[in-house]
Amino acid sequence: MATTITKPETLFGKRVRRQEDPRLITGTALYLDDLKMPGMHHACVVRSPHAAAKIRGIDTSAARALPGVAAIFTGADVTGLGAVPCAASIPGLRVPHHHLLAQDRVYYVGHPVAVVVGTDRYIARDAAELVEVDYEPTAAVADPEKALAAGAPAVHPEWPDNVAFNFHQEGGDTEEAFRQADVVVRQRITSQRLIPTSIETRGVIAEWRAGERSLTLHSSTQIPHLLRTLVAGILGMPENLLRVITPEVGGGFGSKLNVYAEEALMAYIAMKINKPVKWVESRRENFQATIHGRGHVDYFELAALRDGTILGLKLKLIQDLGAYHQLLTPVIPTLSVLMMPGLYRFKNVNADVVGVFTNCVPTDAYRGAGRPEATHGIERMVDMLAQELKMDPAEIRLKNFVHADEFPYGTATGLTYDSGDYAKPLHKAMAEAGYEQLRREQAAARAEGRLVGIGLSTYGEICALGPSIALPAGGWESATVKVEPSGKVTVLTGASPHGQGEETTFAQIVADELGVPMDDVLVVHGDTAVVQYGIGTFGSRGTAVGGSALYYALQDLKAKMKKFGAMMLGTEQVNFSGGYCVDEATGKSVTFAEMAVAAYHAKKLPANTEPGLVATHFWEPPNFTFPFGAHLVVTEVDRETGAIEIKRYVCVDDIGRIINPLIVDGQVHGGVAQGLGQALWEQAVYDESGQLVSGELTDYALPRASRMPWIESSHTETPSPVNPLGVKGVGEAGTIGCSPAVVNSVVDALSPLGVRHIDMPLTPEKIWKLIEGARA
């Protein structure tokens, strides 16, 4: 028995290299398309080329005649199966029956009409082209405001007004606030439709074992357990006979937080043909048929006193839902409403949401899901107010922030902000950027006729989703920790990371709590037959909720190990730390591995203690967490072409405590890149007839390395009291903070020309037109 023990360094807060990387960096990680099953068939989905049409008939004879075609399924085959599920429970919500395949009509370009199954994917694709669908095109509407206009084509004939729901939320007394106001600023602000574009598209393999009557579904998803429950429901099969496995997942950003028709279809087809069947989405399909994000038209009114005190906000929010509800489609704009007050103290909010059907692919959660729209709105409005009152945008924010001593803070929309010190990141960002100096330089540049802008955004977001009351399927997360007889540790997490690095973060937590080397820890996720039920990874919840569940499971496990240690040392006074149990009196110790062996060999057991070392914890968070931060952007606009150059990008994010700076930096940079994408380049464009014009990567301008500015990123750390780790969540912060800061900066640059607002994306053409307009 060892007597001198050196306590290992804690890993919490350390820039530890990622455990995931060796397999990713060598190309040996297995993503969905890398999996092959004996006898595997391949499916290709026939999709509607029309935004709206009646299906008069489908002729599959030519396709069936192609050698190698095994089966073809059309709408008629799946009429009796369940619908693609929507988990929203908004009162009065109109829910169109979302069949797995189109029945007598198609509602958007990319709508699945038939599935062709062949012995290889080339045959399946060729045969898909041979399926003759007789369409009778009907009028379509792709713009949510046009869809609301009288006489617009009805997306679903049964609801001619195209309204899926109205939702109202109110806090305080907005009417009174507006009566008291000295100034009211009003603006229509859009958050354009975006295409999430994970570099790996979606994909599914379904394997049916006829003998066992069991089905294994491999899917590139963020929510394996929910997928299992819901697909079992669609197929009417017992949930325990369905197993969902997520292979390596090549990015999701919300687009794989869903249950898609193809997932249920492949499961069904595998049973029907009694062969494994694989479907991998092409990039163009991904653009047409995987959910899009955003799609807001917002009408804001902000009331304030002349000294800059904000009194209240009114909002009419028009949400482009697309043709159907996917899992959370209608929920997203309600999240926007929740975050409408931003970081500010005003207590009066009145919001009306109308969810509108359009002949487009459904919108749903995309990185930020509702919060970027809210932040963009309020942060733009605050800037417009500052412009109106000739106040400095930093000053007006500082004046209206919730004070550091007011937490927990109850908002007008019924939330309780957990902790914060909102002025801190703003001051830090301003200091780092040299705000005063920047303003002086701006004045000098303007005197030369140059268009230089400085933009701020101070954002707040709602993370770590969330208490179960707020999430349809529950908001907790689960973790199991197993110490194996050899002393190695296995973690089973209900979270389903796909790039967030939680195999590393979680191993850090385990290493710290148990005192074992990180390399002895294996984090397993994404297999419903191995991992207890979980909710999944989205809404910046993986570490804050999943990590907390793990933390508590570790406490249970430690308590049990301590009992073994105490028994082995023959004393009650033991300390468990650094991988040892130590007799406080004598300094004698037993090692982690020795305790593990004792627990499994079970020759002798502590009182009231079972053999084995396994602990499971389901953790329900008492509240959300509310990260916040400040982004500051300096831009210059080229007068001749309207091109924008980002000269400085400074961001200070407060995401609570930081477990691994390497991973956090990556999330911030990646998040900012997506925010920049929205601010400057990206837009899903449907034309009048509902064709997706930006239907391929050439036309959908993703951020490229050459266009990324140098990001000066730092943090303040205000721990969250909500969870034992003090973390808040970082997956979406960069995206949420970015776009308003960029737009505020460009508007500031153009403000000498009288520009007050510009909708995203800030394409050179838009900017150029504004400059030209001012010239004329």
Place this chain on the structure above:
Amino acid sequence: MLYTCPNRPKCHVSRPLNAMPISISDPATLVFQLNGEAVSIPASCSPQTTLLDFLRARGLTGAKEGCAEGECGACTVVMVRDLDGRTVYRPVNSCLMFLPMAAGQEVYTVEALAASGSLHPVQQSMVDHGGSQCGYCTPGFVMSLFAEHYRPGRGDGACDPHSMGGNLCRCTGYRPIRDAALALTAAPPDAFSRRLDAPAPPITAIASAHFSRPATLDDCLAILARDPDARIVSGGTDLGVESNLLGRAFPHLVSVEAIPDLRIFHETAREIEIGAALTLSEIEAAWKTAPAAFTEWLDLFASPLIRNRATLGGNLATASPIGDGAPFLLALDAAVRIAGASGTRTVPLHEFFLDYRKTALARAEILVSIVIPKPVPPIVFYKVAKRRLDDISTIAAAFSITLGAASRVTAARLAYGGVAPVPLRCIQAEDILTGSTWNRRAVQQACAAIAATLRPISDHRGSAEYRLALAQSLLEKFFYECSEAAE
């Protein structure tokens, strides 16, 4: 290893495709080196099978499909090529390479890098800097960086992050990847370094019914004359996209890569002649006296990955109205040499583009080279796109103004892409400028002529109004930049 080749082109076609095997008389010509091991391309394979599909069917999971259209770089692999007399690693988009084009060549995938069990320095640097999140893009980045790491003459400093300009990542925001590149130093003196001491594999001839790579111009002309279905492929960056995404079937692909006449770079006192099948990267290496504007132009053209395959011949022959090659070469007053059954002719480039995607090339004719007269005049190139680099132009413009005594314009060439169905020169505006004094007034008159003659279209990349205004404001911008430079 048993391997079944996907024996059909990846297609969306409205009729059943007959499997069109390469059906070759001499299968020995269809061997290539893959990660140091000889592999054969099955003769039953369709020539439209991509190198990417072949690799993945072999169980190599490193290269991945992210788009099949050359945009994302997830499919990046490295080839050993000759570059201006030096052996180099060239990263390419394997999704746009027709498999038989790899015959006789030497290809490395990410699987070769850590074959010894420990990570390659490039991989280690990516790990150290957090360069991977979901990992889907990662092997592609690694391969681009690998090629950069071993670039001869790079020295022992940092790697250039721009070398990864053809790779998209949606997770990292690129910063850690850039840091990984900047942290690298000299390439290790390992087997990969030593490989570059030996010559690159030659590009060998292949003859078959459905894929040919003739070794001479005459052979090539004979094939084209004989087979009406024959279609020239050069770098394949346009044709590959047509094959993968538009479902075009090419019954007989004829690669011009092995024809010496198309791979020349000659500079004489009178002209510069650039072989139509030289890749843009090869031209960059060969053209030592290129004007600065050429390098700027090149930087704006697609991505480094595409430039390693894309050729000038392909760019002109495809005659895209928004192609970047034409405006640049039009402003240089270039001509093209065309070979056909009846001999060779030279056509001024401004007479080459006849109509939308229609050129002066007759059936069975080959574009052999591009000729730029000397002295090469000063020239500027502008490209306006959503993202300036690596993007399709909304409009492209190239201007060349030669001034004589007293700032009198002796020659003016104003060339545009994206303003008409064909790339063109605005002769009316040129005429106004020629002979005038190079001043604000002349430029304004030229702009008026531009406004009166160009008729761009509107699409989602830009409205007609914006394009027309840009065509003028770019000329103004050029004028101001000239005056600033003169001050």
